[in-house]
Amino acid sequence: MKRITLYFAILLLPNIAFSQTGNIDFRQGANGKFSIRSRVSMDINIPYSPHVYEDSRQTKIELLDGTVVEGYYKYNVETESLESFNDNVKHNLNTIRKFTFLSNGEYPEELFTNVNLVWPESEYGGFFKSVPGSDYLFEKYYLEFKPKDYDPTMDVGNPYDRVEMSSEFYAQLNGEWQIIxxxxxxxxxxxxxxxxxxxxxxxxxxxxxxxxxxxxxxxxxxxxxxxxxx
Structure with missing residues (x-):
């Protein structure tokens, strides 16, 4: 049996100062866009929402240049960006260090950190959500296509193809990032x-x-x- 070492990921990067820029390797796709974690075909014609929450939430954003921005934003996991519908401002993955959705009575405070800051070798960009009560586990949202799976003989399942918000759990076990x-x-x-x-x-x-x-x-x-x- 191995002895586990779990890491508080934010502390693993002594070479990256919070005000520093230019040290993140955002991998470029064939279309010049950043690689985004998704399981949705680009040509899909099913209506769906790419936002974690449908309503804008009060948000505190720390940019890579150290600037702090506050306002009401939606988190779009398809483009890995924060969208403000009050003034049409968008903050993209390549400008954000971390952001916090403030508690609002319905939802608790939620902290998201740029994946490439804690896991520079990650194949995909995006944001890790810190899991309340644990310094070791992170949650990553993504969109997933799910085909219809209705069984009329049992009257179970969904009769429609759909795109749903899903998530994966990540932790660094003995120095190696793994999906949990x-x-x-x-x-x-x-x-x-x-x-x-x-x-x-x-x-x-x-x-x-x-x-x-x-x-x-x-x-x-x-x-x-x-x-x-x-």
Whole structure:
């Protein structure tokens, strides 16, 4: 069994000052655009929304040049940009260091950090959302095409093709970034490399952990780190 080392990703970059620019390698696609994490075909003709939230949220943005901007914005995961509909201002992936959606009564405060600042070798650009209660787990939103899967004999599934907002979980395990499975069995298979499987299953059962819920997975990460430190 391996001893896990989880990293607080923001602290891994001593060579990047917060006011510094020009150190991010935004990979260029064939069309000259940045590589964006998406599972939606460019020629799809299904109507969908590319925004994490349909309503604009009060946002605090820190740009790469150190400038701080505040206003009401939507996060577009298709273009990896923040859009202000009050004054038609857009801040793109190549200008933003991090941004925070402030709490508004309906939603808590949410912090997003430019992926290329914490994971320079990442194939895709975009923003990692910090998971509340954990310094080790991050969530990445993307759009995913899902074909119709309706079964009339069982009357289950969806009768329409659609595009939905999805997310993946990421953590740096022993210095290597990995996607953390959201299905229970693959999750246990991965994390039992770092803690005894019987103890892991017991913790999941006792704490009613749902491996598709980011905050729950963060609790498991915190528990493994604490256990390995003792």
């Amino acid at each position: 499975p959201q299905s229970k069995k693959p999750f246990i298979e991965l994390m039992s490399n770092y803690v005894g499987e019987q103890y892991l299953k017991k913790f999941i059962r006792q704490n009613k952990i749902k491996t598709e819920v980011a905050e729950d997975v963060g609790k498991v990460m915190n528990w493994i780190v604490t256990r390995n430190e003792n």
